[in-house]
Amino acid sequence: MTAGDEASANAGAPVAPLIHASGLRKQFGDFVAVDGIDFDVQPGEAFGFLGPNGAGKSSTMRMIGCTSPTSGGTLQLFGLDPAKDGPAIRRRLGVVPQMDSLDNELTVEENLVIYGRYFDLSRAEARRRAKDLLDFVQLTDRATSRVEPLSGGMKRRVTIARSLINQPDLLLLDEPTTGLDPQARHILWDRLYRLKQQGVTLVLTTHYMDEAEQLCDRLVVMDAGKIVAQGSPRQLIDEHATREVLELRFRAGSNAENEQYAAGVGDRHEVLPDRILVYAHNGDEALAKAIANGAQPESALVRRSTLEDVFLRLTGRTLVE
Amino acid sequence: MTILDPASAPVRAPRASAGFPLLRILPPVVRISRRPHRMVERQLMCYRRTWPILLSGFFEPLFYLLSIRVGLSKLVGTISVDGHVLSYAEFVAPAMMAASAMNGAVYDSTMNVFHKLKYARVYDAVLATPMTVGDVALGEIVWALIRGLLYSTAFLVTMAVLGLTSSWWILASVPICVLIGFAFAAVGMACTSYMRGWTDFEWVATVTMPLFLFSATFYPLASYGRWGWVVQLSPLYHGVALVRAANAGVVSWGIVGHVAFLLTMAFAGLWVVSRRLQFLLLK
Amino acid sequence: MSTPAPLRVFEWKLAVYRQVWKANLLTSLLQPILYLLAMGLGVGALVNKNGGSARLLGGVPYIAFVAPGLLATTAMMVGAIESLWPVHDAMKWGRQYEAMSATPLEPSDIVAAHVLWLMFRTGTAAAAVAAAMAFFPDVRSWGLIAAIPAAMLSGVALGMPLSAWAVSREREMSFPIIQRFIIVPLFLFGGAFFPLSQLPIGIRIIGYVSPLWHGVEMCRSWVSGTHMTALAALGHVAYLAVFVVVGAVIMRRLAKERLFA
Numbered sequence: 001m002t003a004g005d006e007a008s009a010n011a012g013a014p015v016a017p018l019i020h021a022s023g024l025r026k027q028f029g030d031f032v033a034v035d036g037i038d039f040d041v042q043p044g045e046a047f048g049f050l051g052p053n054g055a056g057k058s059s060t061m062r063m064i065g066c067t068s069p070t071s072g073g074t075l076q077l078f079g080l081d082p083a084k085d086g087p088a089i090r091r092r093l094g095v096v097p098q099m100d101s102l103d104n105e106l107t108v109e110e111n112l113v114i115y116g117r118y119f120d121l122s123r124a125e126a127r128r129r130a131k132d133l134l135d136f137v138q139l140t141d142r143a144t145s146r147v148e149p150l151s152g153g154m155k156r157r158v159t160i161a162r163s164l165i166n167q168p169d170l171l172l173l174d175e176p177t178t179g180l181d182p183q184a185r186h187i188l189w190d191r192l193y194r195l196k197q198q199g200v201t202l203v204l205t206t207h208y209m210d211e212a213e214q215l216c217d218r219l220v221v222m223d224a225g226k227i228v229a230q231g232s233p234r235q236l237i238d239e240h241a242t243r244e245v246l247e248l249r250f251r252a253g254s255n256a257e258n259e260q261y262a263a264g265v266g267d268r269h270e271v272l273p274d275r276i277l278v279y280a281h282n283g284d285e286a287l288a289k290a291i292a293n294g295a296q297p298e299s300a301l302v303r304r305s306t307l308e309d310v311f312l313r314l315t316g317r318t319l320v321e
Numbered sequence: 322m323t324i325l326d327p328a329s330a331p332v333r334a335p336r337a338s339a340g341f342p343l344l345r346i347l348p349p350v351v352r353i354s355r356r357p358h359r360m361v362e363r364q365l366m367c368y369r370r371t372w373p374i375l376l377s378g379f380f381e382p383l384f385y386l387l388s389i390r391v392g393l394s395k396l397v398g399t400i401s402v403d404g405h406v407l408s409y410a411e412f413v414a415p416a417m418m419a420a421s422a423m424n425g426a427v428y429d430s431t432m433n434v435f436h437k438l439k440y441a442r443v444y445d446a447v448l449a450t451p452m453t454v455g456d457v458a459l460g461e462i463v464w465a466l467i468r469g470l471l472y473s474t475a476f477l478v479t480m481a482v483l484g485l486t487s488s489w490w491i492l493a494s495v496p497i498c499v500l501i502g503f504a505f506a507a508v509g510m511a512c513t514s515y516m517r518g519w520t521d522f523e524w525v526a527t528v529t530m531p532l533f534l535f536s537a538t539f540y541p542l543a544s545y546g547r548w549g550w551v552v553q554l555s556p557l558y559h560g561v562a563l564v565r566a567a568n569a570g571v572v573s574w575g576i577v578g579h580v581a582f583l584l585t586m587a588f589a590g591l592w593v594v595s596r597r598l599q600f601l602l603l604k
Numbered sequence: 605m606s607t608p609a610p611l612r613v614f615e616w617k618l619a620v621y622r623q624v625w626k627a628n629l630l631t632s633l634l635q636p637i638l639y640l641l642a643m644g645l646g647v648g649a650l651v652n653k654n655g656g657s658a659r660l661l662g663g664v665p666y667i668a669f670v671a672p673g674l675l676a677t678t679a680m681m682v683g684a685i686e687s688l689w690p691v692h693d694a695m696k697w698g699r700q701y702e703a704m705s706a707t708p709l710e711p712s713d714i715v716a717a718h719v720l721w722l723m724f725r726t727g728t729a730a731a732a733v734a735a736a737m738a739f740f741p742d743v744r745s746w747g748l749i750a751a752i753p754a755a756m757l758s759g760v761a762l763g764m765p766l767s768a769w770a771v772s773r774e775r776e777m778s779f780p781i782i783q784r785f786i787i788v789p790l791f792l793f794g795g796a797f798f799p800l801s802q803l804p805i806g807i808r809i810i811g812y813v814s815p816l817w818h819g820v821e822m823c824r825s826w827v828s829g830t831h832m833t834a835l836a837a838l839g840h841v842a843y844l845a846v847f848v849v850v851g852a853v854i855m856r857r858l859a860k861e862r863l864f865a
Contacts, residue, residue: 028865067705067864087708095706101699105620114619117612118707166707377781384789392798393647396666398654409650523627530635534642540650 016079018043018170018201019064023073026059033059035225036073041170046202048216050209050307052317056225057205058098061174064203066090078169091119094168098175100155102162104148108139111147112162119166126165133161137191153184160191171195173204177211189214209307221307223315233307240313241305242267244283248276248290248297261295270312279309348595351455359452360460361467363443375468379475382421386483389413402541405569407487414485415494415564416538418476422498423505423557424529425472429465430509431525435516444602454598458591462506469502470495488570497567501560504583507590514597532557556586609709613717614724616700632729636674636736643670643797644740660799664828671743672827673796675733676755676819679726680794683759684766684787686725688779691718691770695862701771705863715856718767719760719848726759727752737827747826754826754840758819761844762790764851772858795820815847 017040026034034056049057062068066082116126137157177185220230266280280286283302390410397409437443536557559579644667651666734748794816818840825832
């Protein structure tokens with residue numbers, strides 16, 4: 001991949017960020033979708049936007065993809081201005097949209113070749129690359145079958161292969177695994193991880209914390225159009241959550257009356273509709289204390305803190321509702 | 322049969338057909354149908370939002386009949402059929418009425434049904450309830466007939482307003498058009514059950530267009546000379562002949578033959594549809 | 605050598621069309637033959653029998669009158685149908701336009717490609733009708749070759765404004781209504797089946813304004829070899845070209861508004 005070569009060639013020298021955004025805004029009428037965000041994405045990095053639906057992630061992605069004009073602030077890609085150099089920037093981007101936009105009437109290979117033609121590749125070159133890319137996403141045996149009957153996971157892989165046809169310097173993935181079954185997600189993560197190792201810069205949005213943890217070197221947590229925290233997944237957890245979490249489940253609808261048993265047994269606690277979370281350095285100790293207090297949970301679970309807890313801490317809401 | 326509707330089939334089906342031996346000509350899945358009106362209810366609910374489309378259909382005969390009256394009829398003048406002399410518009414209007422019943426039924430039973438069968442998966446959801454395949458088939462056809470009834474009535478009114486009706490018998494054209502619609506909807510649905518993709522619909526036009534053009538629609542059967550028997554194979558020809566006879570107020574034995582042709586076609590279609598739907602939906 | 609962007613987008617439509625062209629070719633040849641048999645010869649026999657009609661038709665047999673009309677109406681129908689559902693589909697359901705907008709392509713490329721596509725489809729459909737007409741001695745003429753682009757132009761002229769409409773619609777409910785209130789009346793009253801002079805003046809004006817009539821006039825003149833002044837021909841072409849250009853400009857604008865919101 002040329003993207004990888006470029007990234008390594010530039011290593012050492014102070015590199016300009018691939019994406020630079022400051023005070024970036026997007027407004028639709030009165031509705032503010034993105035409310036003045038700042039971030040930089042460096043070459044070779046895997047950068048994530050984590051947040052619930054409606055946080056402004058997709059709007060941000062569309063601005064980065066140069067298909068949505070900014071409403072304010074600065075946005076630069078490869079040092080260029082999307083408002084002036086949209087086509088030139090898009091030439092260097094790979095885009096995996098949230099909803100598949102494959103042509104169901106065409107075969108898998110035709111989809112890639114036609115898309116390559118949009119980047120002005122010669123037909124022979126597009127076909128050559130399509131072959132390699134289908135190999136990469138493990139769909140060589142499906143090259144001549146139509147897209148329509150493929151499973152959701154396979155379609156996603158075709159879309160990823162398609163987005164790589166122009167050997168992009170930057171790959172944008174908007175909720176790449178939403179709606180896929182666990183196995184299909186793991187296959188996809190594996191392929192994306194390989195791309196990352198090859199040095200392709202990834203920018204992705206997700207509302208799955210496990211996806212963000214798996215793929216992202218660095219991420220920003222978004223809520224209601226704003227960035228509420230940023231850092232590596234580890235940093236964010238260390239900073240905003242305790243080491244462990246105790247999850248207590250009580251009889252349905254009785255969380256309020258059982259809250260008293262959880263109070264004070266850890267650093268802090270959180271009452272959710274279906275369970276009570278207790279944040280503590282040592283979850284087992286917290287559980288022992290709660291039971292000593294008289295709690296009679298139907299089930300109790302001690303686990304490590306995740307980005308989900310970070311998000312809950314920062315916004316008071318869960319990621320997936 | 323018990324698989325289809327354990328609640329009602331074993332008890333009621335024999336009784337229904339025993340009481341009315343004639344109903345034996347209906348395919349079994351249709352005979353045990355108990356809730357076709359639920360399908361119709363669903364259609365009505367859909368039309369609550371898309372009624373302008375339904376309404377716009379009422380204007381179509383106006384345009385066609387008007388263009389015949391001010392256009393072709395002026396060029397052709399009068400035409401004499403079986404000793405009667407009538408204006409060309411009066412001659413063509415009943416044929417257009419029959420053709421429009423055919424086109425409406427074909428469109429509904431091919432495009433619309435295919436969409437529901439393959440894409441919207443409406444029937445899969447319906448069959449997860451106590452509804453049976455017979456309910457689906459009959460419900461769709463009944464719906465096609467209701468639409469046909471509405472459109473034929475609109476057509477008749479338009480004809481009358483343009484002064485193209487000449488006998489009170491023309492009132493019979495509405496049930497005749499419902500029969501035409503029934504026959505074509507049943508066969509149309511049967512064909513749809515064999516279609517693989519949208520490209521197969523090219524063939525629908527390839528069949529209906531010659532029917533439209535060569536069913537003694539635009540000139541009398543006599544003009545076809547010795548090829549007249551080919552024209553008589555067209556189901557639309559029999560529909561056209563019926564509506565034309567109604568408008569002329571001519572009652573003859575030939576009518577029985579035309580009706581029998583269309584009824585045979587309808588029941589044959591119904592048989593195939595119910596077998597195919599069972600195969601497609603309950604595999 | 606790089607291919608111009610609109611041609612590369614056109615390749616996409618062609619790739620999809622490649623799967624249906626055989627069935628399509630058969631019907632587009634068969635249908636005009638049947639039409640000419642039924643209307644041209646069948647109804648024609650009735651019309652020609654009527655003494656008064658020769659004057660209305662300008663002294664030609666009915667088939668010579670109706671066949672060039674069929675050429676233009678066929679192109680018009682194809683242009684209209686290719687402009688409603690397929691455009692809406694590429695925008696909303698298939699999202700092919702969205703996929704294109706993520707590449708260096710611009711809305712103008714998409715629109716230019718669509719014009720090319722309409723030209724291709726209306727042109728081939730008209731050519732099929734012309735080929736069918738060649739079977740009928742009354743309408744066989746070298747002028748058929750010149751009539752194909754004329755029919756094509758009138759098809760694209762109606763298609764582009766409809767495309768602009770289709771690209772901006774959230775739902776397709778208006779399409780059958782457009783079909784019933786615009787396309788069918790144009791088909792019936794556009795001067796293809798009977799002379800516009802038979803219509804009351806109020807309706808006649810609609811006929812003259814419609815892109816179809818201009819196409820029909822040119823086709824009829826080229827096929828029958830009747831005289832048309834260069835100025836009149838230029839006028840027809842210019843009138844139709846305005847439809848194409850205005851339709852394309854509006855379509856580009858609306859497509860841009862939707863794709864680059």
